[in-house]
Amino acid sequence: MTEALEFELVFGIPEDAFDPYLLSDAVFAAGFEDALVGTGIPGLLAVELEVDGGDGEHAILDAARRLLATLPRGTRLREVRPDLVSLADVAERLSVTRQSLQQRRMxxxxxxxxYRIDEIAQVLAEAMQPVEGRRRPRLNVERAANWLRAGPPARRINARLALNEIDPQTVEPVGERGVRASSTRDQGAS
Structure with missing residues (x-):
């Protein structure tokens, strides 16, 4: 069963290749016509996507690979969001105020x-469980479901990037010696 994931990929772009218009064109050329593209910080490109995928980590890495194939040479995946989030981020997604979240157990x-998004998701799931004698909170969890679902795989990918287990330029696994691990497809091609 595939479920939608809503996440943001943040890339570091080489200084000499930072042209906002060309970067936007590259995102669309990768097949992400509905992406939100952020180029407001020179040297960084943020791409917000919603994709379908059974395995969240695989779906996110596949999207990153597709983008890296069309982005300028030397581009690196810096991070995947959501991972650490503010209460303001969560409140916006849930269609409530930050103050209303501050009044809840967080x-x-x-x-x-x-906050770690997976911990926030767990608290929200518990809050939505019916309790006799209490009203259910007015949180639009359905609206935020795709974003909350992307949190745990985003955290795992960020951890693997930080530990140099994923090459940020190819988004491929790195072997024990810091060399890209060979895939069966690579071995078959030689």
Whole structure:
């Protein structure tokens, strides 16, 4: 069963290749005509996507590979979002105010007021369970479901990027010695 995932890929673009118009064209050339493209910070490209995928990590990495194939040489995947989120981010997705979330039991923040998205998702799932004698909270969890679903695979990919287990230029697994691990397709081609 495939479920939609809503996430953002953030790429580092080589300084000499940072042309917002060409970058937007490259995103669309990769087949993501509905993507939201952010080029407001020189050297960074943010691409917000909604894709269908059975395995979240595979779907996100596949989207990153497709984009890297059309983006300028030397482009690197920097991070996948959502991973660490603010209460304002969560509130916007749930169609509530940040203050209403502050009145609820929330997991402890990890750093600088940011929360792990998978912990937020767990708290929201618990809050939506019916409790006799209580009203269900007015949280639009359905609206945020695709975004919340993308959180755990985004965190795993970011961890693998940080540990150099994924090459940020190819988004392929890296072997123990820092060399891209050979796939069966690569071995068959030699």
């Amino acid at each position: 997991p402890p923040p990890t750093q600088g007021g940011l």
